[in-house]
Amino acid sequence: MFYSEMKTLGSLRSSELKKREKVMSLENLTKQYEEILMGLDPNPSRNGLVGTPQRAAKAMQFLCRGYDQSLDEVVNGALFESDNDEMVLVKDIELYSLCEHHMLPFVGKAHVAYIPSGKVIGLSKVARIVDMFARRLQIQENLTREIAEALQSVTQADGVAVVIEARHMCMMMRGVEKQNSKMYSSVMLGAFRESVNTRQEFLQLVSRG
Numbered sequence: 001m002f003y004s005e006m007k008t009l010g011s012l013r014s015s016e017l018k019k020r021e022k023v024m025s026l027e028n029l030t031k032q033y034e035e036i037l038m039g040l041d042p043n044p045s046r047n048g049l050v051g052t053p054q055r056a057a058k059a060m061q062f063l064c065r066g067y068d069q070s071l072d073e074v075v076n077g078a079l080f081e082s083d084n085d086e087m088v089l090v091k092d093i094e095l096y097s098l099c100e101h102h103m104l105p106f107v108g109k110a111h112v113a114y115i116p117s118g119k120v121i122g123l124s125k126v127a128r129i130v131d132m133f134a135r136r137l138q139i140q141e142n143l144t145r146e147i148a149e150a151l152q153s154v155t156q157a158d159g160v161a162v163v164i165e166a167r168h169m170c171m172m173m174r175g176v177e178k179q180n181s182k183m184y185s186s187v188m189l190g191a192f193r194e195s196v197n198t199r200q201e202f203l204q205l206v207s208r209g
């Protein structure tokens, strides 16, 4: 990189830098998609595919936008003092992720609970934490754990439980082609791990229709 270019980059504010990096990576991804189309379609320059590389690149950037987010940003300080020490459950948070093996979607719901210890977190932030990790290339087990550990670290809760149920397109559209199977994964931390009663209360609430 030339000195003048480095100086320009140095003088940009970080939000401008982020924007610029995004544009650069969009151009790059678009080129990669042009090549992918060449490998897939016998006539990649046909009319219907003219804007496809850039559209696909933008879509993929959107689906992977969780890489650009941090926990601090997502939570945005929305933690509130509270004496409540009863379980808080946010059920049926829909999630869309991409499996890291095939880059095909897996789609489902997350159920997230915690037992507050002095503070509660803004309700929407639980869903935002789910999204931040879902919008990355993932396997379901790691996604489940990352959500649980992130919530634990921001709330310092006495316990955190996460269950995810999801259908994986890589098992439905291709491969073994099973249309009805669902994957369930769970992570229990603190009180949910130590107390059978707490865990059962959570699981009963989750399985209630």
Ligand SMILES: Nc1nc2c(ncn2[C@@H]2O[C@H](COP(=O)(O)OP(=O)(O)OP(=O)(O)O)[C@@H](O)[C@H]2O)c(=O)[nH]1
Pocket (backbone or CB within 6 Å): 099, 100, 101, 138, 139, 140, 141, 168, 170, 171, 174, 175, 176
């Ligand atoms: N544990 C786990 N496995 C996943 C997840 N998403 C996809 N997989 C699996 O990753 C595995 C990759 O297996 P490979 O044998 O390397 O790939 P493959 O030949 O495409 O496998 P098939 O899907 O069986 O055709 C498959 O069994 C997928 O079902 C996930 O979130 N968790």
Ligand SMILES: [Zn+2]
Pocket (backbone or CB within 6 Å): 099, 100, 101, 102, 103, 104, 168, 170, 171
């Ligand atoms: Zn897969």
